[in-house]
Amino acid sequence: MKIALLGYGRMGKSIETIALNRNHSIVLKVSDADSDYNFKDAEVAIDFSIPTVAVYNIKKALDAGVPVISGTTGWLEQYDDVVSYCKEKNGTFLYASNFSLGVNIFFEINKRLSELMSGFSEYKIEMEEIHHTKKLDAPSGTAITLAEEIIKNSTYKNWTLEQPKANEIFIDAKRIEDVPGTHEVTYNSEIDSISIKHTAHSRQGFAMGAVIAAEWIKNKKGVFTMKDVLNIG
Structure with a gap:
């Protein structure tokens, strides 16, 4: 080809x-x-x-x-x-916001988890994404894809990089040298937390x-x- x-x-x-x-x-x-x-x-x-x-x-x-x-x-x-x-x-x-096989499986896990958690308003969602310092945009396209899927299955209306309002998902976008890409979604309540995470080891x-x-x-x-x-x- x-x-x-x-x-x-x-x-x-x-x-x-x-x-x-x-x-x-x-x-x-x-x-x-x-x-x-x-x-x-x-x-x-x-x-x-x-x-x-x-x-x-x-x-x-x-x-x-x-x-x-x-x-x-x-x-x-x-x-x-x-x-x-x-x-x-x-x-x-x-x-594709991400071509990795692992990330695309992660997208499906995120979708299913958001469906399961849709009825439990006591859990608050936050996300973290980390990439190398040469990445120009923030948050990553992968993080946006994850957030948009959660929004479809929840009462959240938007994502933000700033201090979140009640109906916003906070995305903590970090830029650290030589990090290929890490994404984590966390559901926090006063009783416990549930997290899913994907870590890329290389490009x-x-x-x-x-x-x-x-x-x-x-x-x-x-x-x-x-x-x-x-x-x-």
């Missing part, structure tokens, strides 16, 4: 290594500052750029008729627009998941998620 890498930072380089080891080839490498490029020979594009250029990269791939998957976070206020654009172009698009899980998603999405049409790729949920 011939892959275009949109964004060639640490994640892009990790994806390149795994893709080459799986006998794929990299036909295009785009830096975050580069807008003058084309998708000649590319069969699929993988976007791990930055929030300010992600939508441009995704739409450019859709314009070229190239399936595109994106793991860039921080641009999701434009997600619905991108989905509409993909459908208009009869294209192929997959977004390899994210990169492997992105390559697997690229392999899966080739020759498909539509808008997909990692649930489709992994057949879970």
Whole structure:
């Protein structure tokens, strides 16, 4: 498979290594500052750029008729627009806040736990996410995905990074050098606490998941998620 890498930072380089080891080839490498490029020979594009250029990269791939998957976070206020654009172009698009197999299983555990806890208002929810200091957005897309699933199954209306109101989930977003990604959801009451936690030990899980998603999405049409790729949920 011939892959275009949109964004060639640490994640892009990790994806390149795994893709080459799986006998794929990299036909295009785009830096975050580069807008003058084309998708000649590319069969699929993988976007791990930055929030300010992600939508441009995704739409450019859709314009070229190239399936595109994106793991860039921080641009999701434009997600619905991108989905509409993909459908208009009869294209192929997959977004995931996290491509790790473990995290996607964690999403399902979080969903089920939020359903079980929905009737117990005495438990107050808080979240913590920790990432490396080079991560530009906060909270992480993964943390937002977790919070939004909880909100669907509870009386909470929103999440916040500030002092929370009664109907808000507090997300404590920390940036610590060389932390690939840690997410914890805690239900606290006066009697006890219940916590679920996912800890990434390296970026390899994210990169492997992105390559697997690229392999899966080739020759498909539509808008997909990692649930489709992994057949879970």
